[in-house]
Amino acid sequence: MSETKSPLPAISDLDLAGITALVAELGLEKYRSAQILDAVWRSDATTWAGVTTLSKRAQETLAAVARFYSTETVEREDVEDGATTKLLITLSGGAKVEAVLMRYPPDPRRGRGERATICVSSQAGCAVGCPFCATGELGFTRNLTAGEIQDQVRLARQILRGEGRELTNVVFMGMGEPLQNLDPVLASIDGLTDPLRGGIGQRRIVVSTSGVVPGINRLAQVRPQVTLAVSLHAARNPLRDLLVPLNRKWPVEEVVAAAAAHARTTGRRTTFEVTMIDGINDRPDDAAALVQVLRGSDSHVNLIPMNSVAHTPWQESSAQRIEEIAEQLRASGLSVTVRRNRGREAGAACGQLAAERAGTPPPAAVARRRELLVVASAAALQGRRSPTPLAPSGPLTPSDPLGGGDAP
Ligand code: SF4
Numbered sequence: 001m002s003e004t005k006s007p008l009p010a011i012s013d014l015d016l017a018g019i020t021a022l023v024a025e026l027g028l029e030k031y032r033s034a035q036i037l038d039a040v041w042r043s044d045a046t047t048w049a050g051v052t053t054l055s056k057r058a059q060e061t062l063a064a065v066a067r068f069y070s071t072e073t074v075e076r077e078d079v080e081d082g083a084t085t086k087l088l089i090t091l092s093g094g095a096k097v098e099a100v101l102m103r104y105p106p107d108p109r110r111g112r113g114e115r116a117t118i119c120v121s122s123q124a125g126c127a128v129g130c131p132f133c134a135t136g137e138l139g140f141t142r143n144l145t146a147g148e149i150q151d152q153v154r155l156a157r158q159i160l161r162g163e164g165r166e167l168t169n170v171v172f173m174g175m176g177e178p179l180q181n182l183d184p185v186l187a188s189i190d191g192l193t194d195p196l197r198g199g200i201g202q203r204r205i206v207v208s209t210s211g212v213v214p215g216i217n218r219l220a221q222v223r224p225q226v227t228l229a230v231s232l233h234a235a236r237n238p239l240r241d242l243l244v245p246l247n248r249k250w251p252v253e254e255v256v257a258a259a260a261a262h263a264r265t266t267g268r269r270t271t272f273e274v275t276m277i278d279g280i281n282d283r284p285d286d287a288a289a290l291v292q293v294l295r296g297s298d299s300h301v302n303l304i305p306m307n308s309v310a311h312t313p314w315q316e317s318s319a320q321r322i323e324e325i326a327e328q329l330r331a332s333g334l335s336v337t338v339r340r341n342r343g344r345e346a347g348a349a350c351g352q353l354a355a356e357r358a359g360t361p362p363p364a365a366v367a368r369r370r371e372l373l374v375v376a377s378a379a380a381l382q383g384r385r386s387p388t389p390l391a392p393s394g395p396l397t398p399s400d401p402l403g404g405g406d407a408p
Pocket of ligand 1: 133137
């Protein structure tokens with residue numbers, strides 16, 4: 001049987017000390033360390049051969065022990081008149097992830113200059129299995145390494161550099177649950193905030209979670225400047241059990257309490273995200289429940305229309321309904337923003353693109369999944385909790401029409 005060869009480590013996994021040690025081990029000149037670090041984080045090179053500050057011998061020596069980029073292929077598409085760039089990235093082993101680069105014009109009213117944000121993936125697929133999310137439907141493939149996360153940011157910086165712009169923000173809101181891959185995520189934050197590497201302020205980084213309570217607690221302790229976003233989606237447990245299966249392990253009250261403790265420890269306001277789904281979580285009662293759980297906390301609420309995905313019977317709430325809910329929340333003292341979902345034109349939000357590439361599930365399996373969601377949401381809306389998740393992770397396949405795997 002042939003052995004599968006592990007890929008070489010990614011150079012972006014190393015800081016200056018690591019590169020210095022590598023340079024010494026390879027017998028290269030000491031001054032090469034600074035050149036390498038600069039080439040990795042500040043040049044337009046995409047391969048070792050493209051690093052013109054290095055000698056051919058140094059290029060070849062380094063190429064034998066480390067990959068310049070951990071990405072195998074990158075497909076790029078610019079949409080929304082060039083304001084959004086979607087990247088479909090293939091990693092070693094064939095895992096596909098998405099990153100979305102969003103450019104924002106200056107906003108003088110809020111005292112903001114031009115900004116550019118990259119939304120990165122932390123896992124290929126996701127084990128949480130939220131049924132409104134295309135990534136959840138793909139199931140879990142594998143965790144990303146710190147280098148694979150950082151390389152999404154390096155790609156974005158190279159694109160922006162070509163436009164004379166700078167990357168200002170990084171959000172962990174792409175594929176995967178970052179707090180279920182916490183050590184590599186923390187290591188990637190180290191790299192991104194290292195002045196010699198990414199040079200991005202911790203306060204310009206957002207980590208979004210579906211509610212992994214131990215991860216929230218640890219984040220508060222070890223990276224207190226990073227902003228926390230919590231995907232809440234519903235404030236009542238029966239409905240949140242359905243929308244975020246992880247809720248069975250850490251229910252709404254525990255998640256909100258962990259977020260409040262995070263805000264107290266860090267002094268940073270928590271953002272709560274609510275994906276607005278027509279007739280499911282967009283009624284006045286839902287807003288009232290949200291007010292009840294968030295009352296008194298240092299928080300901000302983002303309302304975001306759902307992206308349509310084939311395997312659910314659900315649609316986004318109307319713009320008018322979302323505004324009505326926003327008004328109700330504001331009237332109760334909550335800070336609220338209605339956001340549009342950048343990347344949706346490209347089908348790039350929430351793993352839609354990778355899901356498309358994974359293939360179309362059989363129509364019968366989709367129809368069955370939709371029927372089950374109709375029944376489960378009716379029960380949840382009546383306040384009935386189910387002990388088992390309806391939408392376990394795992395792609396829809398003919399032999400396993402409702403997916404395999406375990407929800408956390
Ligand atoms: S919404 Fe986030 S946590 Fe839920 S399945 Fe999708 S990627 Fe995972």
